[in-house]
Amino acid sequence: MAYSEAKVLIGGLVHIPIVIGIFWLIDRRIGKRFLTEKLAKENKAKAKSGAAAKAKEEAPENAIAQKATSKENLAKKAHPVVPVNTYKPRTPFLGTVLENYSLLKDGAIGRVNHITFDLSGGDPQLKYVEGQSIGIIPEGEDAKGKPHKIRLYSIASTRHGDNMAGSTVSLCVRQLQYEKDGETINGVCSSYLCDIAPGAKIKITGPVGKEMLLPEDENANIIMLATGTGIAPMRAYLRRMFEPKEKEKNNWNFKGKAWLFMGAPKTANLLYDADFEHYKSQFPDNFRYTKAISREQNNIKGGRMYIQDRVLEHADEIFSLIEDPKTYIYLCGLKGMEPGIDEALISAASAKGLDWIELRSKLKKAKRWNVETY
Ligand code: FAD
Numbered sequence: 001m002a003y004s005e006a007k008v009l010i011g012g013l014v015h016i017p018i019v020i021g022i023f024w025l026i027d028r029r030i031g032k033r034f035l036t037e038k039l040a041k042e043n044k045a046k047a048k049s050g051a052a053a054k055a056k057e058e059a060p061e062n063a064i065a066q067k068a069t070s071k072e073n074l075a076k077k078a079h080p081v082v083p084v085n086t087y088k089p090r091t092p093f094l095g096t097v098l099e100n101y102s103l104l105k106d107g108a109i110g111r112v113n114h115i116t117f118d119l120s121g122g123d124p125q126l127k128y129v130e131g132q133s134i135g136i137i138p139e140g141e142d143a144k145g146k147p148h149k150i151r152l153y154s155i156a157s158t159r160h161g162d163n164m165a166g167s168t169v170s171l172c173v174r175q176l177q178y179e180k181d182g183e184t185i186n187g188v189c190s191s192y193l194c195d196i197a198p199g200a201k202i203k204i205t206g207p208v209g210k211e212m213l214l215p216e217d218e219n220a221n222i223i224m225l226a227t228g229t230g231i232a233p234m235r236a237y238l239r240r241m242f243e244p245k246e247k248e249k250n251n252w253n254f255k256g257k258a259w260l261f262m263g264a265p266k267t268a269n270l271l272y273d274a275d276f277e278h279y280k281s282q283f284p285d286n287f288r289y290t291k292a293i294s295r296e297q298n299n300i301k302g303g304r305m306y307i308q309d310r311v312l313e314h315a316d317e318i319f320s321l322i323e324d325p326k327t328y329i330y331l332c333g334l335k336g337m338e339p340g341i342d343e344a345l346i347s348a349a350s351a352k353g354l355d356w357i358e359l360r361s362k363l364k365k366a367k368r369w370n371v372e373t374y
């Protein structure tokens, strides 16, 4: 008995390494399987992200937008501190009208004026940069007997003002007029502004807006799409770029390409046209000026010539410029022009295999697509 017990014990002990060996083998096999699965998973993930990156590279609108590197964004962010709401509606600045004159030639439609206000004596001084707007509170009361509300106007002068003294601001205002029930209705604030006489005091608020600021980069390309009074910020940009006194004072030597598309109903309605023609003659390599005169020119379909028709005509050049990460686009004026511009760019982009809406949103994120319409 004692013998057989010892036998069993020895026999059992002998099996221990065999059992360990079996477990070791199982462990290795399972471990290997897990490892293989893990590696396979990792490879799959790598392949997926690689494919995504490749797809990203291959989508041309992404490639264009990716070029909007943080460097370009920095160029825009590096703009010196932008003043905002120095004067609020409850405590507006009381400016003085310096001049108010018509911008239109004989035979023009409607009424559009250039109006300049003296901002001196403000404490604090109302300062602004190109691309911002100010608020105007018209005199009088509304139909409910309450003081009129603020109306915003894009600033048409540079930060130095038209007289370079740094203490004025200029606007470009179209009088709103429309017919209702056989009666002509005049807009409250635009009529107040177009009628205001030099010497009068006026309530000014702001400045506001950071959407339409110019990049600091002297080599940036600036495409401007304006209808009517949407020319106001563009005038400020172009003065900053091409007026000799401005260039000297800014110590900013614009070397890029500026291209203005301007929409007006008649030649007599073109705003600041002589100044822009002058810049074109002085800086032919840096400034292009393309006009769409809706009531005098026809588009290829025989309809009114709008700026979007001009955009279509020059789509190739525009897209070549957009491919350059230093190109910024600015739209200002009639809200109604936005769908037309998009339509033109959608068809121009699709001819190049690009998805405009996707590209536009990427350009917007990179602060290269800037819109102020009203
Ligand atoms: P209101 O007396 O306020 O009348 C306007 C109202 O009239 C409308 O709200 C609508 O209810 C009605 N109305 C208008 N047209 C018609 C119509 N055809 N039929 C029936 N009802 C109608 N304007 C410029 O001239 N120059 C600028 O540089 C400029 N920049 C702007 C910048 C920004 C950011 C914004 C938001 C607006 C800008 N405007 C500019 C527009 C400006 O703020 C005023 O809206 C415009 O001058 C009209 O104001 P109003 O007081 O004369 O008209």
Ligand code: A2P
Pocket (backbone or CB within 6 Å): 174, 227, 228, 229, 263, 264, 265, 266, 269, 292, 293, 294, 295, 304, 306, 307, 308, 334, 336, 337, 338, 340
């Ligand atoms: P039109 O009025 O002939 O239809 P203004 O402010 O001086 O009237 O100028 C605005 C210009 O913009 C005009 O030439 C006007 O043409 C044009 N315009 C009007 N509607 C649109 C639109 N949807 N897209 C582009 N331009 C437009």
